[in-house]
Amino acid sequence: MTTHSTLAAPAAAVAPATPARRRAPRGGSKLEQRRQRWGWLFVSPFLLVFALFLIFPLFYAFGMSLFTSTLATGTKFTGIDNYLKAFSDPLFLEGLLRVAAFAVVMIPAQLIVAMAAALVLDTLVTRLASLSRLLIFAPYAIPVVIGALMWSFLYSPRFGPGATLFDLIGQPTPDFLASDTVFASLVNIVTWQWSGYYMVVIYAALRSIDPAIYEAARIDGANGWQTATRIKVPMISSSVVMVITFALIGTLQFFTEPVVLRNIAQGAIDAAYTPNMYAYSLAFSYSQFNYASAIAFSLGMLVFAGSFVFLFLTRKQSGLK
């Protein structure tokens, strides 16, 4: 879809690709033109909503980020000053470092759990397998806020099971929400919530592999472990790349769980714990809408760049090459 006019691009995305490629750059047959009109009709509702709720607000927010309004002196145009300020703002940079640390710990954790569960489920063919699949997936079906609230009760030294468990082994109950433990507590919540979802994605990819390949491997003398590591994992690498991309984007935008836990651990989770929370606090608690837009845009650019670099580096595995 490279040769024709920009107008034709979305229509061609809807129509089958082969006839579009054969068509001349401009004009084309009557039939083609009619097809294009229908295509436009079908995508227009989406385009309208897309423009109204994403493109327009995006431009608006970018526009806002070019101004600076302070409490005492009013609003004035300051160009990219807000961006320069953002990238020298220790709170923003600390938040970025923190989500980077989360990514380093959380993504492998989720991936290992999801991959192990999917590989085990793939070899099981009993009724237990479908039940287990459902149970592993269940946390994802719970809304994020509800899940985080639930964990906030589980972590509570008063209501949670922690006190009972640690009493059994005669140890004092640790504070799961102190400043040095809250990181691990958050990793746990997110891994609990998302592993099941990633498991389903990986499991679906595994099911699409032709069983004849396994048979060939077995005939060649491969055991279960070898089949898993030499055949299955390489063959689903594009799904794994997709899962990591999702997890990467999600982690850089980390927001809901720390916001919910902040209600019960304000000291351990400050207002700028993650960059997204910082933008939110700036806009809604401190009324700095302009600077909040700049922070949000900076984060958006970093997320875009991060996922782009990742997809570029893994283009072999993902099949995007």
Added chain:
Amino acid sequence: MKSKILAASGVIAVAAAALTGCSAGEAEASCTNEITKPDATQVSVWAWYPAFEDVVDLFNENHDDVQICWTNAGQGNDEYTKFSTAVESGSGAPDVIMLESEVLSSFSIRDALVDLTEFGADDVKGDYTEGAWKDVSSGDAVYAIPVDGGPMGMLYRKDILDQYGIAVPTTWDEFAAAAQALKDAGAPGVLADFPTNGRAYNQALFAQAGSVPFAYDNAEPTSIGIDVNDEGSKSVLAYWDQLVKDGLVATDDAFTADYNTKLVDGSYAIYVAAAWGPGYLGGLSDADADAEWKAAPVPQWDPANPVQINWGGSTFAVTSQAKDKEAAAVVAKEVFGTEEAWKIGIEKAALFPLWKPILESDYFRDLEYPFFGGQQINKDVFLPAAAGYTGFTFSPFQNYAYDQLTEELYAMVQGEKGSDQALDDLQASLEQYATEQGFTLQ
């Protein structure tokens, strides 16, 4: 984490603003209460008091030309967030809004509130105490009409103190001694909690030792005085730091589920509280069946010169987006301007009135509270506390100041900083913020 949370939170801000903007035109149609006189001018009101509906009905019944259209837009910060977005977008705010006095400057500096002196605020000035009136004024301007206040006292578990033979502390020295005695006696709980997220509560404790954290006057809106690390605040914080280090008080975050449970199950023997505290306690579940609550005056540093303090309190302000400001001002002045309205507020919502006709009435003074075993807590504790309160000035960035205070106090109880260092760092961060926001420091 959820992908719905877009990278651009600004986008959400704008979308939210657009949505509230759209619904502004239909605000009249969505009242929580029923409007009985549809031809009269309608004034939209945001407020979260429990049992406010009865007060609204009463007002509408008594007024033929003005009717209240009430919406509960959430409590405290939830409501402020909506209001702040409406202010930024220029539409969607109600005509009259319930605000705590501590955020009035934060909104008046953004031109979100109307100066009520043009709309007869002075007519009702005489109905309020000097301290209450100072809380809603900035210089000559008056930005809201006071409703309820939070003069502070000390609620205690008589049964627990009696069990361990501890006298009710009247000074902070006695308070510390009582905390030690309770621990020495092997009680399962502690004497009290020191919540690092106490916000206005902690500020009130500092104020008792003479702290005047902010100097701000709307006549000179670009100039602010900040003094949060004065000697008084430092001595108060050093006192609490020592109690925390000795394990004599808890450091639970306030208003969490854990905290609420501990308040009523005997884990804390004393709850240093505002006048609305009894109402708050009454709303909590899992209360100890043996609990025997009493109220006493807040402990003092110098019993010869008692200082009264205040925690919380709400007001009604007219927003600059109000269509009919005259009618809106009438609502702000009169909604809690009758004895009948106040009896609903006191008996159903446990509010502490700032309106003198009821504040100074025999009815309120002699009211017996079943929660306290029939003790006349107003006469014993809260009326003298209210009478001694002289008012307070909050900063125009109070939310930021509170967040910073919480962080510093948390660093202190975690043992990362000493109490003096925490307050010095707070001073530095607030000064830096104020300068960045274009203020000149006094």
